[in-house]
Every structure is written in structure tokens, then in C-alpha cells.
Amino acid sequence: MQSNSEKLSAKDFATDQAIRWCPGCGDYAILNSVKKVLSTLGKRKEDVVFISGIGCSSRFPYYVDTYGMHSIHGRAVAIATGTKVHNPLLSVWAITGDGDGLAIGGNHFIHALRRNININILIFNNEIYGLTKGQYSPTSQLGQRTKTSPLGTIEKPFDPAMLALGAGATFFARTTASDPKHLQEILLRAEAHCGTSVVEIYQNCVIFNDEAFEQFLGKENRDDHSVVLQHGKPLVFGKGLDKAVQWGHHELLVSTALDTAVIHDEQNLSLSFLLARLETVKPLGVYRCVQEAEYASNMDDGVKKESRKQVSELLHSGSTWEIE
Amino acid sequence: MKTTLEHIIILFSGDSGDGMQLTGTQFSDTSARMGNDIATFPDYPSEIRAPSGSVFGVSGFQVHIGAREIYTPGDQPDVLVAMNPAALKVKLPLLKKGATIIINDDAFDRSGFKKAGYEVSSLEAIGELKNFKLIHAPITSQTERALEAIDLDNKSKRRCKNFYALGLCYFIFSRDPNLTKAWIREKFEGKDALVNANIAALEAGYHFGETIEASISIYQIPEAPLEKGTYRQINGNTGIAWGLMQAAEASGLDLFIGSYPITPATDILQELSKHAGFGVRTFQAEDEIAAICAAIGASFSGALAVTTTSGPGLALKSEALNLAVMLELPLVVINVQRGGPSTGLPTKTEQADLLQVFYGRNGESPVIVLAASRPGDTFAMAFEAARLSLQHMTPVVLLSDGFIANGSEPWRIPDLREEYHHIPIHLAQASEEDFKPYNRNLQLVRPWAIPGTEGMQHRIGGLEKDFETGDVSYDPENQEKMVEVRAKKVSMVASNIPEQQVEGKTHGQLLVISWGGTYGAVRTAVKRLQVQGHEISLVHLTYLNPFPKNLGPLIANFKQVLIPELNKGQLLRIINAQFHCEAKGYHKVQGLPFTISELITAFEKELKLVEYAKQ
Numbered sequence A: 001m002q003s004n005s006e007k008l009s010a011k012d013f014a015t016d017q018a019i020r021w022c023p024g025c026g027d028y029a030i031l032n033s034v035k036k037v038l039s040t041l042g043k044r045k046e047d048v049v050f051i052s053g054i055g056c057s058s059r060f061p062y063y064v065d066t067y068g069m070h071s072i073h074g075r076a077v078a079i080a081t082g083t084k085v086h087n088p089l090l091s092v093w094a095i096t097g098d099g100d101g102l103a104i105g106g107n108h109f110i111h112a113l114r115r116n117i118n119i120n121i122l123i124f125n126n127e128i129y130g131l132t133k134g135q136y137s138p139t140s141q142l143g144q145r146t147k148t149s150p151l152g153t154i155e156k157p158f159d160p161a162m163l164a165l166g167a168g169a170t171f172f173a174r175t176t177a178s179d180p181k182h183l184q185e186i187l188l189r190a191e192a193h194c195g196t197s198v199v200e201i202y203q204n205c206v207i208f209n210d211e212a213f214e215q216f217l218g219k220e221n222r223d224d225h226s227v228v229l230q231h232g233k234p235l236v237f238g239k240g241l242d243k244a245v246q247w248g249h250h251e252l253l254v255s256t257a258l259d260t261a262v263i264h265d266e267q268n269l270s271l272s273f274l275l276a277r278l279e280t281v282k283p284l285g286v287y288r289c290v291q292e293a294e295y296a297s298n299m300d301d302g303v304k305k306e307s308r309k310q311v312s313e314l315l316h317s318g319s320t321w322e323i324e
Numbered sequence B: 001m002k003t004t005l006e007h008i009i010i011l012f013s014g015d016s017g018d019g020m021q022l023t024g025t026q027f028s029d030t031s032a033r034m035g036n037d038i039a040t041f042p043d044y045p046s047e048i049r050a051p052s053g054s055v056f057g058v059s060g061f062q063v064h065i066g067a068r069e070i071y072t073p074g075d076q077p078d079v080l081v082a083m084n085p086a087a088l089k090v091k092l093p094l095l096k097k098g099a100t101i102i103i104n105d106d107a108f109d110r111s112g113f114k115k116a117g118y119e120v121s122s123l124e125a126i127g128e129l130k131n132f133k134l135i136h137a138p139i140t141s142q143t144e145r146a147l148e149a150i151d152l153d154n155k156s157k158r159r160c161k162n163f164y165a166l167g168l169c170y171f172i173f174s175r176d177p178n179l180t181k182a183w184i185r186e187k188f189e190g191k192d193a194l195v196n197a198n199i200a201a202l203e204a205g206y207h208f209g210e211t212i213e214a215s216i217s218i219y220q221i222p223e224a225p226l227e228k229g230t231y232r233q234i235n236g237n238t239g240i241a242w243g244l245m246q247a248a249e250a251s252g253l254d255l256f257i258g259s260y261p262i263t264p265a266t267d268i269l270q271e272l273s274k275h276a277g278f279g280v281r282t283f284q285a286e287d288e289i290a291a292i293c294a295a296i297g298a299s300f301s302g303a304l305a306v307t308t309t310s311g312p313g314l315a316l317k318s319e320a321l322n323l324a325v326m327l328e329l330p331l332v333v334i335n336v337q338r339g340g341p342s343t344g345l346p347t348k349t350e351q352a353d354l355l356q357v358f359y360g361r362n363g364e365s366p367v368i369v370l371a372a373s374r375p376g377d378t379f380a381m382a383f384e385a386a387r388l389s390l391q392h393m394t395p396v397v398l399l400s401d402g403f404i405a406n407g408s409e410p411w412r413i414p415d416l417r418e419e420y421h422h423i424p425i426h427l428a429q430a431s432e433e434d435f436k437p438y439n440r441n442l443q444l445v446r447p448w449a450i451p452g453t454e455g456m457q458h459r460i461g462g463l464e465k466d467f468e469t470g471d472v473s474y475d476p477e478n479q480e481k482m483v484e485v486r487a488k489k490v491s492m493v494a495s496n497i498p499e500q501q502v503e504g505k506t507h508g509q510l511l512v513i514s515w516g517g518t519y520g521a522v523r524t525a526v527k528r529l530q531v532q533g534h535e536i537s538l539v540h541l542t543y544l545n546p547f548p549k550n551l552g553p554l555i556a557n558f559k560q561v562l563i564p565e566l567n568k569g570q571l572l573r574i575i576n577a578q579f580h581c582e583a584k585g586y587h588k589v590q591g592l593p594f595t596i597s598e599l600i601t602a603f604e605k606e607l608k609l610v611e612y613a614k615q
Ligand SMILES: Cc1ncc(C[n+]2csc(CCOP(=O)(O)OP(=O)(O)O)c2C)c(N)n1
Pocket: A054, A055, A056, A057, A058, A073, A096, A097, A098, A099, A100, A101, A124, A126, A128, A129, A130, A131, A132, A137
């Protein structure tokens, strides 16, 4: 699948379609980062497939010059599963939103993780239904006022990290459209992981849920309210690198005791869960990455184990008789 | 003295734990191998283990064997094997007058009668039995006695009693017990006690027959004049699985099946899951939606993609099926119908999903619709569904039903070097000039370019697309054009299917039009009336959308059209709307197949009305 002929650039992955997102939408930054990352993978364009559901975010495949399918609401992951299982050599990406992937498509999401099929699931999380113009989603904050919750929602949101980890995710990372460099790093990690890779991307919807991530990621707040995860490195953050994540009794705490900072371990499931539960500081990066049996290649091994049989053998197997 | 019969219908019945399905299958396999034609009808409760001895727990297996061609499992059994009072109670009303009943005396004790809900506690007290010939056999106790010397627990010994019953039937109907003995040896290989016990029970039953020979009638059913060839038994679900596998081989594609278990379609998934060695990838999804979606994803990447289900599952699949219509990707959907609506009658048969298949999607959404008629044509119909789907780049729904799925009959194995050996398809080649995903050929079929093909990257989707470029389009004129193009594409399939055959004259008084699993009964009824000199003909449809080109003219050749269906008139509505005719319907929705006699009555009545109208 490696191409050594021509080197591709991000531009080579552009299509002739007019992009229909609102100016200022976080989706643009994700598109650009994805194209950039694709150009560095050494993969041929024809070996890459993007499959999306329905939503603003799910328009994505029209804008990338690979094979692509803009399908129906919630089903991207299920369709991508079939594409990958039939041809495990393809690089398959499912593009979904917080509504598409976690509400209507929630069942497919958890089951893909359980199977650990080698696709990349990019969740464009804007904590709102964008395309249908501003109803609350399963990741909208408790009490958030939206078109369908004028008094504030009375539903607790999903934390995509907890959900994914609970479903057996072998790779979960959280990043943001507002930091393309980090986003690209994470996308590379996701593609390199053999198994289902979930990348939750905070994506600002300027129209229906603007500044949803300000509390953690706004210019003023970013340093003190987000921590970048790096495997084997201490979880130290803050403007003056003066804060550290610490082990508490049943949770993680934040203090200034730098020398007792938690060392990030992508294979420690308990740590991954606790990171997802931090309230005042948002961890960005790879929460979990472990190697486990992968579905599509297991299926492929099963199919290729013996030499191919002919149906005529099957028809004549077992009990048959002649009539003369 | 043996009496020679041309055909006979035997119904094995007992508790669901009594092994009646196995007994019936063995009896029919042996009969088929002895050269008879057969048709079978298993009828079992949907509860896995209903309370033992209860009427809900009765499991039956009807087999019709003949010295001539057999098209149905038959209306009224000539012989009933009743392993317990509940079986007798449930099945007695079905029997032909004067039928023979083989009674397992041991089970007809006070508690057995009570569990069956009988008020009486002896056979003598059941007045109706006077009209039947009873053969009393102490099946349970005799089985136990025959197995005395075998080292097995008592429970396992009692379980062998179905082989005792089978042995007795083998004697009465002059069947060769050796085929079943060989089967037992193979089935329980390595478990000597079980092999010995089951064979001993079979032999004991057979010998019991010899002992009472003087007091009962013994029959033989000579070989049927079947077409020369190698035969095997096939049921509808297996036939579909194998037909799909052959279609994959003939088209050079790998088979992908996405499915979620549902009665009575599950066996197709189970059968295909055994065949990874044939390149079959089976994906048991988390639900029906995922199942069809995965199939669509596999089709996008170049598989022969299939999803299998029954009515409730088809309802869940409808949005995704619509996507496949819109994407114009090949996809085979198998719907094995059961009794509805909702969960309905899961283990019973019905033909009430036809309108769902035709119209159960939003928007103008035509699909190709085919229907199997009998277990023996499922291989061909599944192959045909795949062929049309691949050649026309559009979904095909193949309808089967519970009756076809579980019924079995002898099937002449086709020579795959001669038949079913090639499905010509066209996959777009690398960097084809002027490639546009929705550029159509003369049949209005778009090209299939699969991921991995260099220079052919493209995007498809559920949004309406421009006729020329395939790009998303909201243009009003274009939308109408695309709706028409998709409809025309499906209607043009009529040029790629055979003309409709007529059984009987191509014009006359009454034309019966049927489809699906009712074929055997309808055909038999029509043939009998033809023999009596009536002007009645049969068109049995296997292509339902589009219809064969000559169907319209055929309908016009008859004074009256009658459409018998196991629903409230679904094909009827379609035919009347499409051909502007006034066909009548004959309906039954009881979870049961038509009986030949009720059809004959209905057809005779209609013939009389046509006669009367003429005067
Ligand atoms: C079956 C179905 N139900 C509902 C819709 C309407 N719908 C389209 S997109 C959407 C929600 C999109 O939200 P999200 O997935 O978060 O994507 P975003 O637009 O925010 O990127 C809904 C409810 C639909 N297209 N199909």
C-alpha cells in the first residue's frame, strides 16, 4: 500500500466541491488537518475511504479526494465496518458528530469498540445538533439552553471518553480543532493504532453553540485548565508549569506538588477513567492505547486459512443419491 | 401382504423434547433416498421448552411421500404418530377420516391426559377415536426394555424412544432402516453407548412391527419417476445460502453477509458462517440496521453483499435499503416472511410483507423483487437475486417464507460447470477516462468503481445527485429526472428476465396468479381442476418487480383472474393497479399454508361464477 512514486501534499486531497460550512466553523480546521495528515501517511489516495453519517460534520467526505460515502444518520460506523471487513487493506475513517455518533448511532459506536475493528472514528463534538439548527445533543451540558431546552436541559451528558472506555476502546484520544498541531499529532497516532481509534475533537459551532469550550480551551483559560497527556511523562501544566495532577483516594486531584505528579500511562485503564472524570482541568491527548486482537484481520485470517473451496464440493457433500 | 400406495402423508408429533423433528427428518431422508419424491412441513412451537406434556409444547413434522411428483406436504395426514396425549389432542382434528394413529400407550396415563387438558383419562373415553384405526405400541417401556443391557442412565435411554417409533414406521412403510443406522453411527461417533442405544431402539421398534404384522396393514410406496441425476435433500434456507455462495463464485466476488438472528431466517446466517473456506465473511451485527449498513459498506468496497432477515427486521432496514437504492449499489436482501404484524407468529408462515417490500420506504424507491416458490428453487432464486443486483447495480429483495425455509424436498444437484457458472459483471478499471460515478450505460446502470482502484476516487451519498456529474444537486427538474431514471432502470430489468410461463392454456376462463410458497398447493389444485376439464390456468410469479413483460397480455386473455395469497390481498392490489384489471383475491392469514381442498373449493366457486356471467 506504500507509494514511493510521488509525494502528495494536502492540496492533492482537495476536491472541486464548494465547502458549505459556516464561516468560522471548527470543521474547516479539522478538514485541513486531516488532508495534511493524509499527505504524510504514504498511502495512495485510492486506498483511503471516508464514510460519514448525517450532520454538518458529515459533509466531510465530499471535500476529500479519496473514496467516500455520505450515508444516513447514525450509521457511518456500521457502514465503515463492512467496508473494512471486506477489504482490510483500506484505511477507513468514519466521520461523525456528537448526535450522529452518540445518539442515533450510539449502538454502532459501542459495538465497534467491543469488536476492535481497525477503523478511525472521528467525533466532531460541538455539543449541539448543528445541521438541524441548534437542538441539544447527548454531549450538551446539563442545564444548557437550546432550541429544544429553553429552560435548560434536564439530561446528563455522555462523556465520550467514559463511554468509549466502558465499551472496551483500545484507543481513545481527545483533541481540539483549535489546536491543529495537536490534532494532527493525534490523527497520526489514531491511524497508526491497529484497532478502533476514537478521536473526540472539540469543534466550535459558531452559530448554535459558540464558545462551548472556552472554559477549558479559551486563550485565557487554556494553560490552567487543560493538560496535555504524554505517555510516560508527568501530568504537569499551568501557565508557569506550576500545577500537577495527583493521585487522590478514589479520584485525581490537582495541586502544586510537582514531584508527585501522576505519570501518564496509556495502558492503565483506571487512570484513563479517572482522567475522564477530572472536572476543573481537561486532559487532551491519548487517554488509552493498548494492543488487542483486531476484528477485520481475524476475519481475514479465518477466510484465508485454507485454500479456497468450490461450491460444487459443498453441493455433493453429505448424503446424496443417484436416480437413473 | 403389502398394499402399494401412490402417496401417503405421515405426521410425527410429540412433545418438543421428544425429538419429532429428527424423527421426521430421518423418515423423509430415507424415503427420498429410496427414490420417492417428498415434501415436508415442520411445525414447532416458538417456546424452546414449553411445559412438558402440554398442548403448547407439541412439535410436529409432516412428510408427504410419493411414487409420483410431490408438490406439497399434503392437507390431511393419513397417519399420525402421537407420542403423548397433547399431540393427539392437537393433531386429531387435522387427520383424514379413517386415518391410522400410532399411539405411544405408555404416555397415555392419568397424568399425561391431565397435562394435555383432557377431562378424560383413557383412550376409550375419547369418542372420536372410533373413526380411526389405532395401533397401540408401548413405545417408552419397550425402548427401556430394549436398552436394559446398555450402560446409560435412564433419562438418556428414554430419549431414544423416538428411534423406536421411527423403527416401527420403517416397518409399516417398508423403509430401509440401514440409512438411519449409518446416520446414527456418524452422528454419535466416539460415543458407543449412544450409538448402540439408538440403533437398538430403532431395531426394537422395527421388530415390534414384525410381531404385530398380522394385525396391521403394511404398505409400500414405489419409486417416483424423477429426472435423472444426483440428488440431495434441501431446505429453503440452505438453498438460499448456497445459491448466494455460487453467485459469489460465478461473479468472482467474495460474499459478505451482515445479519442479525431472527426466526425463520437465522439458519441462512448460521449456514454461511460455516463457510469461511469459500471466502464467505459473516458479520453478526448488533441489530438489523447495522447488519444492512455493514453490507452496504462491503458492497461499496466490492463484495457481493447480502443481508438476511424476517419482517420485523426488514422494517428496521428500510432506511438503509433506501440508501442503497439511492447510492445504486448492489445489495441482496433476503426476507424470510413470518406471521405478522409486529412479533406476530414467529414460527408460522405468511406472505404479508409484499407491500412493505414494494412501498415501505420514504420517497420513490423502487427495488427489484423476487420470490422463491419451494425449497427446491431457492438455490436458483438466490443466484438470480445476486445476478440481477450485480448487473443492474441496485438492491434486490428476495422473498421466502417460513414454509419454504424449513420445508425440504429432494433436489437435483445442478452441474455447476454447465449452469450457474458465470455472472458477467463490470468493475471500473484504473483511471478510466471520463469516469463519473453516475454516468449510465444503455440499461441506465452506473459504473462500480471500488476503493483501491487508482484514479477513480469518488464520493457517493444519500443526497440527490446531478444526473450528469453525480454531485449533490437540489435542482427541481433534476430531482424529477433522477426519480424517473431510477424507476426506469428497475423497469428495464424486465429485458433481463425470462418470460412468464403458464401452466395450462394461455387463454380461457379463469387465470390463477400466485407467488411464493403457496406454489405447491395452488398448482396441485389447478391441475386437478384441469384434469376435470375446467378452463383454468396458472401463472406462478417468481419475478414480482418488474413483472415479466408478457404478464399484462396474459391477464387480458382470461375472463377472470383470481389471486390466492396468505395475506389480505397484497399482490392483488399491485396487479389491479398495474394492469387496470379487476382480479379477485382469496385470502388466508392463519399462519398456515393453504390446503389443496380449500383452494379447489375456491377455484370451483370462481369457475361457476364465470360460467354464470357468460349466460
Ligand atoms: C433518520 C434521521 N433522523 C433525523 C435526521 C435529522 N438530523 C440530521 S443531522 C441531525 C443531528 C446532527 O447533529 P450532529 O451529529 O451533532 O452533527 P453536527 O451537525 O452538529 O455536525 C439530525 C437530528 C436525519 N437526517 N435522519
